[in-house]
Amino acid sequence: MVKQVELDWSQGKTIEKEYFPEDKLGRVKYATFLTKLLASQGFDEVRDTDDQKRNYVLNLNAEWGAGKTYFLKRWSEDLKEHYPVVYVDAWKKDYSDDPLMTVISSIIDQLRKQAGKDKDSPEFKVPRKLIGLLKAAAPGIGRGLFKRYVGIDPVEVMNADSDNINIGNIVDENGNEVEDKDGNPIDMSFAASEAVKYLINEHDAKSAAIDSLKTSVFEWVSAVVGIRRKELPAFIFIDELDRCRPSYAVEMLETIKHIFDIDGVVFVVAIDTEQLQHAVKAVYGEGFNAKMYLSRFF
Structure with missing residues (x-):
C-alpha cells in the first residue's frame, strides 16, 4: 500500500534563504498527485518481492517562466519529511565537464545531511572504483x-x-x-x-565501476531510510536542464538513463522540451530526430 502524502502550500516558505510565496494557482494538487504516482512506481510492497522496487524518469514539461523551479523547490522540500530527496540545479553546475560527478556529489552531500551524518561517516563512503568513471581525466x-x-x-x-x-x-x-x-x-x-x-579491460573495469556506483547509491538511500525512518523510493529532482550548455544537457540526460537506472529511485526532470530539442540538435545535427531521441528518456 502506497503512503498517501498530503501537501500544503497555503503558506509561504523560505527554502535555502529564498522565499517562495503561498500557492495561489492551486499547483499543490498536481504535486500531491505526482507524489502518489511516482511513489507507487518506485516502490510498492504489494508487488512480488523481486518487483517491489522500480526505476522511473518523469519529464515535467513547461516553457520558461511557467514556474517549474517554484514547483520543484516546494515539492522536493516537502517530500524530505517522507522520502530521501535530492535536488540538483543543473544550470548552476554546468561549469563542470562531468555531469556524472555533479549528480553524485549532490546525492552524497544531500543524503548525508538528511541522515544527520558527517563527512567521515562510513555509510556515505565513495567507492574506489568510481575513479574509473572520471570522464574529464x-x-x-x-x-x-x-x-x-x-x-x-x-x-x-x-x-x-x-x-x-x-x-x-x-x-x-x-x-x-x-x-x-x-x-x-x-x-x-x-x-x-x-x-x-x-580497451576490453578498460570497458570491463568501467562496467564494474558502474555496478559498484549503483550499489553505493542505493546504500546511501537505504541509510537515510533506516536512520530517519523514511520510505522508498528516493526522489531525485533535476532542474534547469534546458538552460545548460547543449553538450552538458545531453550528457546529463544520458547519465540519468544509462547510469542511474537504479531500482527504488525515481527522477523528475524539469525542462522546456522544445528548447531541449534544440540542444539535442546542436549536438547531433539539425537533421537529427530530437523528439524521438527524448522519448527514449521520458
Whole structure:
C-alpha cells in the first residue's frame, strides 16, 4: 500500500534563504498527485518481492517562466519529511565537464545531511572504483597508462602511415620506424592485439565501476531510510536542464538513463522540451530526430 502524502502550500516558505510565496494557482494538487504516482512506481510492497522496487524518469514539461523551479523547490522540500530527496540545479553546475560527478556529489552531500551524518561517516563512503568513471581525466590517463605499460603510444599507432609497413613494423609520416619504450620497432600485429586487450579491460573495469556506483547509491538511500525512518523510493529532482550548455544537457540526460537506472529511485526532470530539442540538435545535427531521441528518456 502506497503512503498517501498530503501537501500544503497555503503558506509561504523560505527554502535555502529564498522565499517562495503561498500557492495561489492551486499547483499543490498536481504535486500531491505526482507524489502518489511516482511513489507507487518506485516502490510498492504489494508487488512480488523481486518487483517491489522500480526505476522511473518523469519529464515535467513547461516553457520558461511557467514556474517549474517554484514547483520543484516546494515539492522536493516537502517530500524530505517522507522520502530521501535530492535536488540538483543543473544550470548552476554546468561549469563542470562531468555531469556524472555533479549528480553524485549532490546525492552524497544531500543524503548525508538528511541522515544527520558527517563527512567521515562510513555509510556515505565513495567507492574506489568510481575513479574509473572520471570522464574529464580518462582520455589522458588512458593514453598515458597504455604507453607506460605496453610501451606504445596509441595515438602514434593510429597516426602511422598504413601504406608504409615494413615487415610488420610501423613507420611514421617521415618514414621513420615507430619504436616502443625499449627502442625496438613496433610490430603491427602486437600493437593491435595489445590495444584491443587494453580497451576490453578498460570497458570491463568501467562496467564494474558502474555496478559498484549503483550499489553505493542505493546504500546511501537505504541509510537515510533506516536512520530517519523514511520510505522508498528516493526522489531525485533535476532542474534547469534546458538552460545548460547543449553538450552538458545531453550528457546529463544520458547519465540519468544509462547510469542511474537504479531500482527504488525515481527522477523528475524539469525542462522546456522544445528548447531541449534544440540542444539535442546542436549536438547531433539539425537533421537529427530530437523528439524521438527524448522519448527514449521520458
